[in-house]
Amino acid sequence: MAPKVLDLFCGAGGFSLGFHRAGFEVVGAIDYEPAALETFRLHHDTLAVPADLSRLLDDGGPTGEDLLDLVGLTPADVDVVIGGPPCQGYSQSSDRDPDDPINDLVWTFLEVVEAADAHAFAMENVPGLLEHKGGETMAALVECADSLGYNVAYEVLNAADFEVPQNRHRVIFFGVRGGEPTHPEPLGGEPIPVQEALSQVTGELLPDNEWTDHRPTTVEKIAQLNVGESLHGKHRQVRLDPTKPARTITASNRHIHPFEDRELSIRECAVLQSFPPTYDFAGWENRDARTRQVGNAVPPKLAEHIAYALLKSLWEVTDRVPTDSVRTSSKQIAGPTGRLTEREVEATLLRAGGLTWEQVGDEMGITYKTASTHYYRAREKAEMARETFAVFERLNLGERD
Structure with a gap:
C-alpha cells in the first residue's frame, strides 16, 4: 500500500501535490485559511478541514488526538506527517518578533506527529528557524523529536536545485523511526531560468493571469528599472533576470516581469513556484488572498523530491518498498x-x-x-x-x- 500522509498547514496544497506525485496517498489536511482550503479541495480528493492549530498550545484546548478525530483518522491511518508551519516569526523578509506566538506552531506540528504515531515526518520552514533564540529553538525541536523515537536531520535546501525556477532557501526537518532520514541531493546542471518558466503562461485565458492595471506614473517608474533593480527598495518588486531563477516568491510581494513593465500575475508567480499552469487558486474576490496562497506554498517540485528521499528512508525502515x-x-x-x-x-x-x-x-x-x-x-x-x-x-x- 502507498504510505499515507497527513498535511498540516496545508495551504493551497503544494506539499501534498509533490507527495502525491511521488506515490504517497494524502489522507487528510488541515489549515486555517478558508480560501486556501477551498483551493486544496479543488485539487485533492481528500478531507481538508478548517482548524486553528495554535489552540493545541492552550491550556484545556484541543489535543493532537482531537485533531486526528477532526479529519476522521486514527494513528493506524497515518504513516507520514508533513507541513510548513507559518514562518513570519522566523523570516528574514519581515520584522521578526522572537516572542511572537506564531513561532510556537512548530511545536503543534510535533504534537500532532506524536498523536499520529507516524513512521516519519517532514517539516518545511525558513532558514531563520535555525537562528531563532541563538539556535535554542532548533536544538529543542531536535531533542523533542529524538525523545519521541525519531532519528532526525535537517538541512537548508534551495528549491532552484530541484526543478523549481526560483531561488528559495528553506530548512527541511526530517524524522524517521527506525531508519536514517535521507535528504534529497541537488540535481546538478543548470537551474530553470525565469523566461523558460514563464513561457508556460501564454495568455490571459489561464486562471489567475490577470495583470495589474498600474497607474501611468507607476508604469513610467517600472520602465526605468534594469534587471535587479527594485521599485520600492530592498527586496520588494525587483525586475527579474530572465536568464536566472527568480528571486523568492513571497506572500505579499509580486516581482516585476523581466520584459514587460508590470508586476507578475498570480499565475506567473505560481509557475515560478512550480505549480502546473492550470492549477486554480480559489478566492477570486480577494487578490491578496490568492497571492498569499501562492507565496506561502511549498513548491510542488521541491516537495516531490523531498517525498522521494523520504520514501527511500521508509523503504530502509520496512525493508520493503511500498x-x-x-x-x-x-x-x-x-x-x-x-x-x-x-x-x-x-x-x-x-x-x-x-x-x-x-x-x-x-x-x-x-x-x-x-x-x-x-x-x-x-x-x-x-x-x-x-x-x-x-x-x-x-x-x-x-x-x-
Whole structure:
C-alpha cells in the first residue's frame, strides 16, 4: 500500500501535490485559511478541514488526538506527517518578533506527529528557524523529536536545485523511526531560468493571469528599472533576470516581469513556484488572498523530491518498498523521460527497494527472468542517455545488497 500522509498547514496544497506525485496517498489536511482550503479541495480528493492549530498550545484546548478525530483518522491511518508551519516569526523578509506566538506552531506540528504515531515526518520552514533564540529553538525541536523515537536531520535546501525556477532557501526537518532520514541531493546542471518558466503562461485565458492595471506614473517608474533593480527598495518588486531563477516568491510581494513593465500575475508567480499552469487558486474576490496562497506554498517540485528521499528512508525502515507508490511513480517517471517504459521503471524501483528477483516478478505478475530483463534494459538505457540516467540519480537508486 502507498504510505499515507497527513498535511498540516496545508495551504493551497503544494506539499501534498509533490507527495502525491511521488506515490504517497494524502489522507487528510488541515489549515486555517478558508480560501486556501477551498483551493486544496479543488485539487485533492481528500478531507481538508478548517482548524486553528495554535489552540493545541492552550491550556484545556484541543489535543493532537482531537485533531486526528477532526479529519476522521486514527494513528493506524497515518504513516507520514508533513507541513510548513507559518514562518513570519522566523523570516528574514519581515520584522521578526522572537516572542511572537506564531513561532510556537512548530511545536503543534510535533504534537500532532506524536498523536499520529507516524513512521516519519517532514517539516518545511525558513532558514531563520535555525537562528531563532541563538539556535535554542532548533536544538529543542531536535531533542523533542529524538525523545519521541525519531532519528532526525535537517538541512537548508534551495528549491532552484530541484526543478523549481526560483531561488528559495528553506530548512527541511526530517524524522524517521527506525531508519536514517535521507535528504534529497541537488540535481546538478543548470537551474530553470525565469523566461523558460514563464513561457508556460501564454495568455490571459489561464486562471489567475490577470495583470495589474498600474497607474501611468507607476508604469513610467517600472520602465526605468534594469534587471535587479527594485521599485520600492530592498527586496520588494525587483525586475527579474530572465536568464536566472527568480528571486523568492513571497506572500505579499509580486516581482516585476523581466520584459514587460508590470508586476507578475498570480499565475506567473505560481509557475515560478512550480505549480502546473492550470492549477486554480480559489478566492477570486480577494487578490491578496490568492497571492498569499501562492507565496506561502511549498513548491510542488521541491516537495516531490523531498517525498522521494523520504520514501527511500521508509523503504530502509520496512525493508520493503511500498508497491502502490512504485506503480504511481513508474508512470510519472517513464512519461517525462520518453525512453523508459513503465515496466522498466517499476522493475528498477522494486529491485532498488530490496526485493529479490522472485519477489519483483510476483509484484509485477511476471516471471523473475522477465523482471530482470526489464531492469537491465533500463540500466542500459540509463547509460546511453544522460537525461534517463538522471532519473536513477535523482532517486538515488541502485541495486541493493
